[in-house]
Amino acid sequence: MKSCQVAKAGYTKGVGTDLKNMDNESVNVINKNKSAPMYKFRQIPSECQIKKLVKKILFGTHLHCPRCKSRRVYKSENRYRCRDCRRPFSMTSNTWLNNMKISYEKFYLILWCWTNNLPILQTMKITDLSEITIREWFDKLREHIPDKHWLTPLKGTVQMDETFFKKAAVIAAKDVERKRVVMRVVPHTNIGKNNIAQFVVRRVEPNSKLCTDGGSVYKKIEQIWPVDHQTDIHSKFEFGLTSEIEGLFGNMRTFIRRKYHHVTSSKLPGILAEFESNFNHPEYFENPTIFLENSLFLVPTC
Numbered sequence: 001m002k003s004c005q006v007a008k009a010g011y012t013k014g015v016g017t018d019l020k021n022m023d024n025e026s027v028n029v030i031n032k033n034k035s036a037p038m039y040k041f042r043q044i045p046s047e048c049q050i051k052k053l054v055k056k057i058l059f060g061t062h063l064h065c066p067r068c069k070s071r072r073v074y075k076s077e078n079r080y081r082c083r084d085c086r087r088p089f090s091m092t093s094n095t096w097l098n099n100m101k102i103s104y105e106k107f108y109l110i111l112w113c114w115t116n117n118l119p120i121l122q123t124m125k126i127t128d129l130s131e132i133t134i135r136e137w138f139d140k141l142r143e144h145i146p147d148k149h150w151l152t153p154l155k156g157t158v159q160m161d162e163t164f165f166k167k168a169a170v171i172a173a174k175d176v177e178r179k180r181v182v183m184r185v186v187p188h189t190n191i192g193k194n195n196i197a198q199f200v201v202r203r204v205e206p207n208s209k210l211c212t213d214g215g216s217v218y219k220k221i222e223q224i225w226p227v228d229h230q231t232d233i234h235s236k237f238e239f240g241l242t243s244e245i246e247g248l249f250g251n252m253r254t255f256i257r258r259k260y261h262h263v264t265s266s267k268l269p270g271i272l273a274e275f276e277s278n279f280n281h282p283e284y285f286e287n288p289t290i291f292l293e294n295s296l297f298l299v300p301t302c
């Protein structure tokens with residue numbers, strides 16, 4: 001790998017260029033050695049720059065021991081060692097990047113593909129990694145999506161509906177004014193009144209206006225939770241009250257099909273949480289740097 005300064009020359013706009021800002025000149029062939037990546041993407045910083053970025057996110061301006069916080073640390077081969085507690089550590093010890101088996105550049109490239117919702121197949125081709133490896137990385141990234149508002153209930157005008165997969169159902173609701181959605185996977189397709197009631201009680205603020213179709217599972221929901229319940233009767237071609245949530249289900253299926261091609265039932269909750277987060281917090285997915293700034297931190301140890 002070239003030095004930081006040389007790499008900087010071909011990398012101007014910097015960390016976090018996204019697909020929308022990319023032009024056709026972005027990709028330059030720099031190296032055809034087997035050990036090095038074939039292409040240098042302008043939107044991917046150099047190994048050295050990414051290490052610097054990760055170090056800054058995790059330690060700020062002063063490197064310190066993640067265990068005892070001492071600043072009396074020194075470099076020892078490829079790792080660091082603390083003079084006070086004598087523990088060795090790497091830059092990513094105590095983070096979800098610990099024991100990373102790939103280069104920082106490749107990691108950033110995977111993260112770039114993932115934040116831009118590239119399909120698995122496309123990511124495999126670009127990174128030269130196997131489907132299993134990419135799926136494992138996408139799983140890991142998904143597990144570390146930040147969500148500061150996951151407990152905040154929906155309020156105001158809330159549209160609610162359900163949709164079905166082979167072995168599962170999804171209940172979803174959308175706060176129309178704040179453009180926020182909440183989705184929940186039910187591990188069977190036999191949705192009953194209790195599933196709906198549990199969702200509403202947990203995720204919809206009292207005194208909201210709840211818009212649903214005329215399905216029997218919603219009948220008398222206002223007697224269980226104080227909502228102003230309004231219904232569309234689809235058999236009478238009424239769709240106005242639930243059109244946004246139905247549109248959302250369409251987007252959700254496209255997202256799953258395009259990015260993951262297929263999903264197993266066990267992965268469905270995680271992938272829906274990813275879709276939900278893409279919708280509620282598009283700012284996290286703007287570029288890999290922003291994602292890392294919000295999701296990477298040192299886990300305290302005792």
Ligand SMILES: [Zn+2]
Pocket residue numbers: 065066067068069070082083084085086087
């Ligand atoms: Zn220490």
